[in-house]
Amino acid sequence: MTRTGERAVKSWLRTPSWIARIEAPDGQVVGAGVLLAPDRVLTAGHVAGPGRRYTVRLVGVPGLDAVPATVREDEHVPQRADAFGDRSGDLALLRLAAPLPAAHTTRLYRLAAPHGPVSMYGFPAGDDGGRWHGATLVAARGRDSQVQLRPLTPGELAAPGFSGGGVVDHATDQVIGIVLSVDEGPGSAFSYMSPTETILRHLPQVAAWTDGAEAVDPRLRSGASAAAGALDVPFATELASWFRGEGWPVLVTVAPARSDRAWTLNRAVTLADRELRTDRNTSGFSHDPPETVPPAGAHDLALDVKGLTAGQVMDRIAARLGIRDDIRPERLGALRVPLAAVLVGVDQAAEPDALLGLLDRLARQGARLLLVFRRRGERADQAAESLVHHPLHDRWSRLHAELDRIVDELGPGLDRLRDRVLPGPGTRQLVEQAEAGVRRTRMLRAWVAHTPEREREPGRADLLFTFEDAADRRRQRLEQAIGVLDARLRRREELLGRVSAEWPLCRRRAAAHGDQVMEAYRLYEHALSLLRHTPCDIEPAEAAVERFIGFCSASAPSTSPSAPSAPPAPTQPTAPGASRKESAP
Incomplete structure (x- = not known):
């Protein structure tokens, strides 16, 4: 919402009043920006830097004069490459020499797991009035959680004049980040956005102009002091593995309050959050084993559910995902990016059984869930059985059945057709690949039938997923080859x-x-x-x-x-x- 209570964009047919065109002293357009306060414009760090003067103009507000602006050293975060070569930073706050009308400001919005269509406004070469470009959010990239933007059409790739421009989410009509950069070279297909929470990580003062629910419950945050608790290394390694997306998507564990495991959990939750993971707190854990450190942006919500009803938990999840009107669990299944949530104190919720029912439904829709109980007991065992062990066993059983179908049904079916009709010149390779897939599946079935139990543990579920993907590809190829030969056989009969x-x-x-x-x-x-x-x-x-x-x-x-x-x-x-x-x- 803007300060006047209006949406960030009322119509896609006009220029938003909060969009700023940033010019060099010679009048050249160097990029775009977002007016967050009468005297503050957020932009990319490579657009504006300290030691130079700029001019800011609100092109969507006729009659307003351009305003001189500068950038202070402490409000400029240059783009850097981390130890892995990933981009980081690239943000700046311009200070205006004279305030612009407050009615034209807008606010940033925190949005977990960005998904769906967005629009960005910028100033490509030769178009000083600016234009909208459409895009879809693809995925976070690198440890700074910059988000890839895929243009809706090749002509909508964000040109350099879009750098610093606001990105508006269509579902919420909120500004959820700014454009940073564009792929260079011929055939480039992506631009990149810094989401609101990454902006807050680098420029915490921007929180004054930010709305939207924070990802981490204040009760689950840890400070940078290593003396606050002792690191449980095996537990921290297990948590970091889950945050990296490894293993079974649901992890059920026990961490008593005020224990080393509880402190280790809070540390992981803090480091896995885009906004809370700063250079200051990561330096406090710089000597910890690297396998215990989760990636930033690895969860959408970390919530202490003690005393909360299932409905209240659903409300908190919906708020983080930007769902406002129809708050129903089934809506989460339609999200392009699965929900990743940490829920602590499940056994202390106001409605534990109802909450477990909700969580079971979310898990079936593909959500990644880290469920923490404060005490060992029947409820923790029930959750582990219903959300982890039972569905994991079912998946292994379904995999075995799929392998049986490939080897005992589809493979012989293909052989029978091959005995009656030859593949065409354009399908010979497909049929040969399908036959090779049957041979490999026969070996895989033998391996799965004798898989050691340790390979079937939840933490090793990636092996299951790999086998499922292989079986699915081979089944689809077999069905396609059978369809091709069956069509040729029907042609023979004709x-x-x-x-x-x-x-x-x-x-x-x-x-x-x-x-x-x-x-x-x-x-x-x-x-x-x-x-x-x-x-x-x-x-x-x-x-x-x-x-x-x-x-x-x-x-x-x-x-x-x-x-x-x-x-x-x-x-x-x-x-x-x-x-x-x-x-x-």
Whole structure:
């Protein structure tokens, strides 16, 4: 919302009043910005830096004069590359020499797991008035959680004049970040956005102009002091693995309050949040084993659910995802990016059973859930059984059934078709790959049947997912190959029908011309021979049928005096065990 209570954008047909065009002293447009306060404009760090003067103009507000602006050292975060080569920072706050009307300001909005369509406003070369470009959010990139933007059309790739411009989410109509950069070089297809929470990580003062629920419950945050608790390394490693998206998507664990495990949990939750993970707190854990440090932006919500009802938990999840009107669990299943949530104190919720029912539904829709109980007991065991062990066992069973279907049903089905018809020139590779997939699946089935129990543990579920993906690809390829061969077999039956139906008519017409009976019979026998040959090669058989039909209708080139007659049907000896012929009716 703006300060006047209006949406960030009322209409996609006009220029937003909060969009700022940033110019160098010579009048050249260097980028765009977002007016957050009468005297503050947020932009990209490579657009504006300390030691230079700029001019800011609200192009969507007629009659307003341009305002001089500068950037202070402490409000400029240059773009850097971290140890892994990922981009980081690239943010700046411009201070205006004179305030602009407050009615034209807007606010940033925190939005977890950005998804769906967005629009950005910028100033490509030759268009100083600016324009909207559409895009979809793809995924976070790198440790700074910059988000990739895929243009809706090739012409909507964000040009350099979009740098610093606001990105508006269509579902909420809120500004959820700013454009940072564009892929360089020919064939580039992406630009990048710094989401609100990453902006707050680098420029915490921007929180004064930010709305939206914070990701981490204040009761679950940890400070940078390593003396606050002792790191439980095995537990921290397990948590970091879950935050990286490894293993089974639901992790059920126990962490008593005011214990080393509780402190280790709070540390992981804090480091996994875009907004809370700063250079200051990460330096406090710089000597910890790297396998215990989760990536930033690894969860959408971390909530202490002690005393909360299932409905209140759903409200908090909906608020983080920007769902305002119809708050129902099934809506989460339609999200492009699955929910990743940490819920602590599940056994201390106001409605533990109802909450577990809600969580079971979310898990079935693909949500990643870290469920923390404060005490060991029946509820924790029930949650582990219903959300982890039972569905994991079912997935292994379904995998085994799928492998059986590939090896015992689809593979033999393909073989039967291969015995009757050959693949076409354009599908031969597909059929060969499908046959190779059956052989590999036969070996995989044997391995799965003797998989050690330790390989079936929740933390090793990535192995299951890999096998499922392989089985799914092989099944789809087999079904496609079977479909292709089945279509060719149906074509063979159609050609047989044409030949059989045409022969009596053709024989009578040829008899009227005396010496053409033998030629008609020869062409008929040749076409029938190719069609009855197994496996049937459709292309030469179809050509023979067309010659026969053409002769019978007196339209084939073979009936013309100047055209050569059809070649005689080749006679080849049949070797033992080679191709065989079906008897003619």
